[in-house]
Amino acid sequence: MPILSKEAAQALLKKVLAHSKADECEVLLFGGESSNVRYARNAVSTSGASSKSMLVVSSAFGKKLGTATINEYDDASLEKVVKRAEELARLAPENPEYMSVLGPQQYATASATYNKETAAIDPAYRAEAVAQSLSITKQNHLVAAGYLENNVGFSAMMNSKGLFAYYNSTDVNLSITVRTEDGTGSGYAAKAYNDVTKLDIKKESSAAAMKAVGSKGAKALEPGKYTVILEPAASIVLLENLIFGMDARSAEEGRSFLSKAGGKTKLGDKLMDDSVTIYSDPWHPDMPTSYYNFDGRPQEKITWIEKGVVKNMYYSRYWAQKDNVKAVPSPDAFIMEGGTDSLEDLIKSTEKGILVTRLWYIRSVDPQTLLFTGLTRDGTFYIENGVIKHPVKNFRFNESPVIMLNNVEALGKPERAVSGESGASAILPPMKLRDFTFTSLSDAI
Amino acid sequence: MKRRDFLHYTGLGLGAGLLSQIPIIGKAVPLDTPWYTIDPARKKELADVALNAARSKGASYTDVRIGRYLNQFLMTREDKVENIVNTESYGIGIRVLANGCWGFASTDQMDKDSIARTAATAVAIAKENARLLTTPVQLAPQKGYGEVSWKTPIEKNAFEVPVKEKVDLLLSVNDVALKGSADYVESRMFLVNEQKYFASSDGSYIDQDVHRIWPSFTITKIDKTTGKFETRDALSAPRGMGYEYMIPRESDKIKGVTTLYRDRYDMVEDARQGAQQVGEKLKAKSVEPGKYDLILDPSHLWLTIHESVGHPTELDRVLGYEANFAGTSFLTLDKWESKKFQFGSPLVNIVADKTQPGSLGAVGYDDEGVGTQKWDLIKDGVLVNYQAIRDQAHIIGLNQSQGCCYAQRWSDVQFQRMANVSLQPGAASLTPAEMIKKVEKGIFIAGNGSFSIDQQRYNFQFGGQLFYEIKNGEIVGMLKDVAYQSNTQEFWNSCAAIADKRDYRLGGSFFDGKGQPSQVSAVSHGSATARFNGVNVINTARKI
Numbered sequence: 001m002p003i004l005s006k007e008a009a010q011a012l013l014k015k016v017l018a019h020s021k022a023d024e025c026e027v028l029l030f031g032g033e034s035s036n037v038r039y040a041r042n043a044v045s046t047s048g049a050s051s052k053s054m055l056v057v058s059s060a061f062g063k064k065l066g067t068a069t070i071n072e073y074d075d076a077s078l079e080k081v082v083k084r085a086e087e088l089a090r091l092a093p094e095n096p097e098y099m100s101v102l103g104p105q106q107y108a109t110a111s112a113t114y115n116k117e118t119a120a121i122d123p124a125y126r127a128e129a130v131a132q133s134l135s136i137t138k139q140n141h142l143v144a145a146g147y148l149e150n151n152v153g154f155s156a157m158m159n160s161k162g163l164f165a166y167y168n169s170t171d172v173n174l175s176i177t178v179r180t181e182d183g184t185g186s187g188y189a190a191k192a193y194n195d196v197t198k199l200d201i202k203k204e205s206s207a208a209a210m211k212a213v214g215s216k217g218a219k220a221l222e223p224g225k226y227t228v229i230l231e232p233a234a235s236i237v238l239l240e241n242l243i244f245g246m247d248a249r250s251a252e253e254g255r256s257f258l259s260k261a262g263g264k265t266k267l268g269d270k271l272m273d274d275s276v277t278i279y280s281d282p283w284h285p286d287m288p289t290s291y292y293n294f295d296g297r298p299q300e301k302i303t304w305i306e307k308g309v310v311k312n313m314y315y316s317r318y319w320a321q322k323d324n325v326k327a328v329p330s331p332d333a334f335i336m337e338g339g340t341d342s343l344e345d346l347i348k349s350t351e352k353g354i355l356v357t358r359l360w361y362i363r364s365v366d367p368q369t370l371l372f373t374g375l376t377r378d379g380t381f382y383i384e385n386g387v388i389k390h391p392v393k394n395f396r397f398n399e400s401p402v403i404m405l406n407n408v409e410a411l412g413k414p415e416r417a418v419s420g421e422s423g424a425s426a427i428l429p430p431m432k433l434r435d436f437t438f439t440s441l442s443d444a445i
Numbered sequence: 446m447k448r449r450d451f452l453h454y455t456g457l458g459l460g461a462g463l464l465s466q467i468p469i470i471g472k473a474v475p476l477d478t479p480w481y482t483i484d485p486a487r488k489k490e491l492a493d494v495a496l497n498a499a500r501s502k503g504a505s506y507t508d509v510r511i512g513r514y515l516n517q518f519l520m521t522r523e524d525k526v527e528n529i530v531n532t533e534s535y536g537i538g539i540r541v542l543a544n545g546c547w548g549f550a551s552t553d554q555m556d557k558d559s560i561a562r563t564a565a566t567a568v569a570i571a572k573e574n575a576r577l578l579t580t581p582v583q584l585a586p587q588k589g590y591g592e593v594s595w596k597t598p599i600e601k602n603a604f605e606v607p608v609k610e611k612v613d614l615l616l617s618v619n620d621v622a623l624k625g626s627a628d629y630v631e632s633r634m635f636l637v638n639e640q641k642y643f644a645s646s647d648g649s650y651i652d653q654d655v656h657r658i659w660p661s662f663t664i665t666k667i668d669k670t671t672g673k674f675e676t677r678d679a680l681s682a683p684r685g686m687g688y689e690y691m692i693p694r695e696s697d698k699i700k701g702v703t704t705l706y707r708d709r710y711d712m713v714e715d716a717r718q719g720a721q722q723v724g725e726k727l728k729a730k731s732v733e734p735g736k737y738d739l740i741l742d743p744s745h746l747w748l749t750i751h752e753s754v755g756h757p758t759e760l761d762r763v764l765g766y767e768a769n770f771a772g773t774s775f776l777t778l779d780k781w782e783s784k785k786f787q788f789g790s791p792l793v794n795i796v797a798d799k800t801q802p803g804s805l806g807a808v809g810y811d812d813e814g815v816g817t818q819k820w821d822l823i824k825d826g827v828l829v830n831y832q833a834i835r836d837q838a839h840i841i842g843l844n845q846s847q848g849c850c851y852a853q854r855w856s857d858v859q860f861q862r863m864a865n866v867s868l869q870p871g872a873a874s875l876t877p878a879e880m881i882k883k884v885e886k887g888i889f890i891a892g893n894g895s896f897s898i899d900q901q902r903y904n905f906q907f908g909g910q911l912f913y914e915i916k917n918g919e920i921v922g923m924l925k926d927v928a929y930q931s932n933t934q935e936f937w938n939s940c941a942a943i944a945d946k947r948d949y950r951l952g953g954s955f956f957d958g959k960g961q962p963s964q965v966s967a968v969s970h971g972s973a974t975a976r977f978n979g980v981n982v983i984n985t986a987r988k989i
Contacts (some may be wrong), residue, residue: 009906037574038961040766044577047570048549050856069532071553091608093526123573130577142872145768175961177769183777253629254667254674257989259986261672271989360772361897365908368674369987373906373928377772391701396897396904396930402989420770440930441984443775444901 032153118170185210188378232417280331293329338429490646512855545581590647595809599687625720659683747952770902789937867971871943
């Protein structure tokens, strides 16, 4: 399916709804074109292009709900998918948690998520980008493995109560791991943007190359508690688990790090250092995201943590109604406030510490304390008296982002980061944190 | 393994802002629609369109995968059915070699013109990227099989079992858990049918019908006084079987401190037992950190095998193709060439096997038309082989691929994925009970929990579902806050005993993640209960 304009999507969704005989019907339409090139061993390895779409029809008779999806758009297929959703609704048991669809919503201005230069990326751009990246590694006798992906997409929704919303977006995502030819050094860089003109392939490739060269000859340090400086590409993989875990229902049910005994939650409690403020803002100029949620609720600028205090949790519409509170949707991305210091400034102010480029294989160990384990990777360095003294062997950590954000020494200037684990985006400062818990050493490079 | 659970992949509750991450789940099919397949003659006709179009544009080799993928997800919590989703995805993926470089394109528009255009796109991509190539792709020869077929040997097609029967089973599971000590319970069933058609310019036309099933649950209990909570996940294994897996047989139960299951699963019994055990977990003693002898049940050990043996023996990792994402491997070519790298103790024999009945990875042919096989990876503790596909075979001196190529859907390019990798049972007569009797200070672990390993597969940390303390040959009670850390080579060299074939069972995963863009594959790992001496155990309890 081509990328539909707002008007074309509206016309298609009206056609779908015209087939509905249910009490309520809501239709979502997603479409996107995704292209990529992957490289390794200083050469291209695979590449591909795919165009996909999905029409999701949800029909309800009373509190009986059925959902069907299709990716064909002729009249007969549209009628068929609506009928299927209605058949499923008739077969389904009544769901006491079903919420009637929303009526028309007042949305703020659409955020600037679409960029025409990004939408115009073609195979020649990708090949040239890889060539630029490889020119840096080949000149320096290093070995690159990387991935460049670009997407253009849209989504639209309409329901039988008159709600309509439309959103389009673009993004480009680069990640690169550079290794020394002898395999004793490795460096990493990753960036993602809506706007491809902000992506500097050579700069990112050079950063990864410098890390690779600098990480040769790593020395072993004893595991234990260390002051660390986490670069944003490292901290995002821990913080995304905190922010995307702030669901009110699980907190009230007693099975979240935000739970307290007896069905109480930590909403309003001070959990972290005064310097920690985390919010989401769909209109942030450096990280625009969708201005509406998949069920039609408007997205807003929401503060989740303010000066260490839990200010908001997200609520499904059902759970919000039960609690008689506002139904706040979960965010698409998040922003953490910081300071004005550069990463170099943070290093200069560190007497003894460890600089971490990337964290890897993050897995939950205990949801009660939000304890995670994982490892450092692709550039880990020992800092002494304000300078990087030498690379160190990688560590395994066992740490909770809640504990970590209680141990803030300093925050640098925020920048855009992309998770190497989930692909989620955030704007985060580099962080200097005391007493970060490393539990064992890894021989991996 | 990908950490997102399968609920994420059902995908009906997705935010628009996550569009680029949405796996398209395909067309819906009615819940009780009759199960049918597409005529292989029609698929051959479409495949020939692609093969001819690619050749005419200059491809030196082409393979075509026409896939019809059916999924069914049933999700319940407490006394409610959260969702039932049927999906169907149908389309074609075309891979070509042109100017020595791979190209790939896919479409769900199954008319002949669209297929020919898609083949041309694949060739154009290959030619565009050929300028970035350093060495032309070298493909191991593969004979064409002509028109052949293969089917998972199921006894009862799970898609033909009425939805009501499956929902009733899940609600029964929830009911027994809630009547036990559970506060919350979620149960799920996930069914997969891959109808795969492969054709290549080598002269193969291969029609396969693959079935998989995965029942599971999570039971939660909360201590309302302290606010502490614990969970107990099902001890089931996902299997390459039909609905017969869900029909319990007493002969498939292994009774002990907890009941474990071989080739048939009693989900209601496991939930009843789980509800009791989740209460015991809340009251269990927090582990004293230190060195322990670990007795690892196959329901747990499969994941350790997967991470520490399965992945590092993948040749694409060894060579560096995964360096940017999942990483490389410590099992470098020199270790294999030496023929004396002591990966594990002499008891350790590990095989790769794409033919194993009931396993998730069993197929007749892989996704580049290679007949599947079984081979040794670790023999008497020594590294003897890797897992390779057609464009890697020459690197390790093979004149034929080992048949490890797979794509998660028709829309994704195929690449090297793990075969079923399994620890062979011990040769001497030995039961887990006899093994435990010889342990002075140890922990028996069942079920899988937290898991993490570094990017070269040296350092790992694993949790579990159930931890039982062993003192002087006896299980004396349950422990909690347990995780063990080790180095792969040290760990496998500490293997001191393996139970015999009577105890051999399969575990596995539907969601082994790898590649960019990331794909998942399903794979099983078999073992009998095994003993590992002197492993470092940490205590994971924290306060926030």
